[in-house]
Amino acid sequence: MCGVVGYTGKNQAVKYLLDGLSTLEYRGYDSAGVEVLSPSGNLHGVKCVGRVATLVERCKTANLVGTAGIGHTRWATHGAPTDRNAHPHTDCSGRIAIVHNGIIENFQELRRDLAAAGHELRSDTDSEVIAHLVEDAWNGPAKGDLAAAVRNACDRLEGSWAIAAICADAPGQIVCTRKGSPLVVASTPDGAYAASDVMPLAKVTSHVIQLDDGDIATLRQDGSVAITDRDGIAVEHPSTMDIDWDASAATLGGYSDFMAKEISEQPAAIERLLQGRLGKHGVELDELSMSDEELAAIDRVYVIACGTSYHVGLITKAIIQKWAKIPVFCEYASEFNYSDVLVTEHTLCVIITQSGETADTLTAARRMKGMGCRVFAITNVLGSSAARESDGTMYIQAGPEVCVCSTKAYTAQMVAAVLLALRLALVNGQMDQAEVERHFHDLEQLPGLISEVLKRRWQDKQAARLFRNAHSSLFLGRGVNSTTAYEGALKLKEVSYLHAEAYPAGEMKHGPIALLEPGFPVVAVVPADHVHDKTVSNIQECIARGAVVVAVATDGDEAVAKLCQDVLWVPPVPDEDLFPIVGVVHLQLLARYVARARGCDVDKPRNLAKSVTVE
Numbered sequence: 001m002c003g004v005v006g007y008t009g010k011n012q013a014v015k016y017l018l019d020g021l022s023t024l025e026y027r028g029y030d031s032a033g034v035e036v037l038s039p040s041g042n043l044h045g046v047k048c049v050g051r052v053a054t055l056v057e058r059c060k061t062a063n064l065v066g067t068a069g070i071g072h073t074r075w076a077t078h079g080a081p082t083d084r085n086a087h088p089h090t091d092c093s094g095r096i097a098i099v100h101n102g103i104i105e106n107f108q109e110l111r112r113d114l115a116a117a118g119h120e121l122r123s124d125t126d127s128e129v130i131a132h133l134v135e136d137a138w139n140g141p142a143k144g145d146l147a148a149a150v151r152n153a154c155d156r157l158e159g160s161w162a163i164a165a166i167c168a169d170a171p172g173q174i175v176c177t178r179k180g181s182p183l184v185v186a187s188t189p190d191g192a193y194a195a196s197d198v199m200p201l202a203k204v205t206s207h208v209i210q211l212d213d214g215d216i217a218t219l220r221q222d223g224s225v226a227i228t229d230r231d232g233i234a235v236e237h238p239s240t241m242d243i244d245w246d247a248s249a250a251t252l253g254g255y256s257d258f259m260a261k262e263i264s265e266q267p268a269a270i271e272r273l274l275q276g277r278l279g280k281h282g283v284e285l286d287e288l289s290m291s292d293e294e295l296a297a298i299d300r301v302y303v304i305a306c307g308t309s310y311h312v313g314l315i316t317k318a319i320i321q322k323w324a325k326i327p328v329f330c331e332y333a334s335e336f337n338y339s340d341v342l343v344t345e346h347t348l349c350v351i352i353t354q355s356g357e358t359a360d361t362l363t364a365a366r367r368m369k370g371m372g373c374r375v376f377a378i379t380n381v382l383g384s385s386a387a388r389e390s391d392g393t394m395y396i397q398a399g400p401e402v403c404v405c406s407t408k409a410y411t412a413q414m415v416a417a418v419l420l421a422l423r424l425a426l427v428n429g430q431m432d433q434a435e436v437e438r439h440f441h442d443l444e445q446l447p448g449l450i451s452e453v454l455k456r457r458w459q460d461k462q463a464a465r466l467f468r469n470a471h472s473s474l475f476l477g478r479g480v481n482s483t484t485a486y487e488g489a490l491k492l493k494e495v496s497y498l499h500a501e502a503y504p505a506g507e508m509k510h511g512p513i514a515l516l517e518p519g520f521p522v523v524a525v526v527p528a529d530h531v532h533d534k535t536v537s538n539i540q541e542c543i544a545r546g547a548v549v550v551a552v553a554t555d556g557d558e559a560v561a562k563l564c565q566d567v568l569w570v571p572p573v574p575d576e577d578l579f580p581i582v583g584v585v586h587l588q589l590l591a592r593y594v595a596r597a598r599g600c601d602v603d604k605p606r607n608l609a610k611s612v613t614v615e
């Protein structure tokens with residue numbers, strides 16, 4: 001949550017800062033601000049509640065001239081989204097400014113101490129204390145050395161942070177540091193850059209430096225970047241990363257919104273992920289970094305994730321248990337972190353996280369590592385914390401997912417999980433090579449099947465009318481498709497703000513059936529699978545109570561067509577366990593159409609942020 005940018009160099013800073021904040025807006029969008037060091041030697045800033053677009057408008061009249069500056073887009077944690085609480089925050093003198101992503105856990109105590117020492121705190125945020133601590137250090141032990149002042153300030157902080165600081169008396173310098181929150185920097189002939197992730201930097205360079213926890217980077221106007229570790233020792237060989245995707249991948253490219261674009265990118269993403277995966281020895285999954293003996297010895301798997309990625313976890317659990325016959329526990333990371341864990345010597349921990357920066361998931365992974373488990377990450381973001389901290393990482397290669405609501409990462413992560421299940425099943429003898437190949441060929445059909453669903457989007461558009469004025473809705477499914485129902489409900493509530501409850505269809509009669517009344521919309525996921533008839537009975541129970549049922553069903557299902565108001569048709573999927581990867585696409589489309597009919601911003605739903613970097 002929150003996006004941080006910084007620039008110092010030959011060019012006007014405000015252009016990069018505003019461009020960078022627009023790219024990072026998925027991290028938070030309730031207020032934004034920039035602070036630039038002017039040629040007269042003073043800091044000038046603009047900050048305001050609302051989207052980066054509002055900030056861009058304000059900056060047009062503010063005439064922010066200067067070649068060094070910092071910027072921020074906020075997702076409020078401490079203090080309401082107001083102009084006053086927007087970043088950057090300045091010290092008492094107004095000559096030091098900082099931006100911060102993360103949470104300062106001991107801010108109350110620090111505020112008290114700073115106020116008692118005569119500092120004037122002007123916001124309700126936890127972040128502002130950093131500016132005053134840097135001020136104290138600058139005037140005290142750091143003796144006018146900005147990097148030393150930032151290091152000194154961080155020594156007093158508890159929590160997590162990515163910070164960029166600028167000081168009017170250290171012209172041309174931006175000092176950045178991180179602990180637990182992501183931050184990357186880049187050195188180019190035009191100047192030095194900092195950002196919360198690589199996306200804003202992809203427009204200016206293909207080579208970025210990843211800061212480690214505790215590193216302090218000093219960015220200078222000549223484009224150089226000097227890094228020291230938490231003890232002030234120079235870091236000679238920082239970890240670097242090449243950005244191998246085109247910056248235009250994160251632009252709309254003719255689509256009206258990123259959600260539409262990313263839904264339509266699913267066939268290509270899955271095709272990319274499958275390329276070169278089938279070898280002589282089954283599914284190639286070298287990223288596991290484990291020998292076949294080690295893999296065959298796995299006797300328990302913990303799958304840990306949040307939100308949509310947790311739903312991928314539920315599918316992962318079902319498929320590993322079915323194919324590899326290994327017991328799997330699937331846990332919400334936020335719950336896992338405070339519960340008992342039953343690990344064995346041969347437990348594998350799989351974390352699933354699109355962003356690779358979700359705080360709860362990272363905490364869980366660290367906990368599992370601490371207990372001696374191998375941690376395998378399934379993620380989309382190159383060089384993310386999940387990738388860096390895990391023993392092995394599989395990148396889903398879905399390309400940047402900008403829409404806060406996850407779509408293409410969901411389906412690609414499921415495919416990655418299926419590949420993992422096939423690898424485990426082969427090495428532990430539950431499947432032979434021929435079976436693995438058969439399953440792999442089923443996977444290869446998915447892009448074509450999803451493309452077919454995309455052509456049928458008019459069905460989703462038509463069904464959206466049933467939800468437009470509803471107050472609530474119910475999603476039902478059985479087996480792996482109870483997860484499709486959970487995911488469909490999450491998509492709908494996330495982007496349309498329409499309440500959606502999801503249940504395994506057979507559980508409906510134990511409570512949620514009380515919700516049903518004439519006109520109440522129900523979505524039933526009812527493919528032609530081994531529980532089809534049971535789900536049809538549940539649909540009948542809904543209809544008997546006046547509910548209008550929209551089914552996600554397999555082509556040619558006359559029984560379902562006769563019963564339901566609308567049907568979202570899915571072409572036959574070769575393996576019923578793979579249906580969730582195709583069927584869910586209708587529910588993504590449905591959520592988008594309902595949201596648009598209700599006038600919602602599908603890419604930036606209220607109160608949310610793409611990357612949840614706080615616990």
Ligand code: M6R
Pocket residue numbers: 306307308309310352353354355356357358361404405406407490494610611612
């Ligand atoms: O980046 P992650 O996959 O770790 O994110 C987890 C959730 O925050 C995320 O999936 C969230 O539920 C999505 N916005 C749902 O569309």
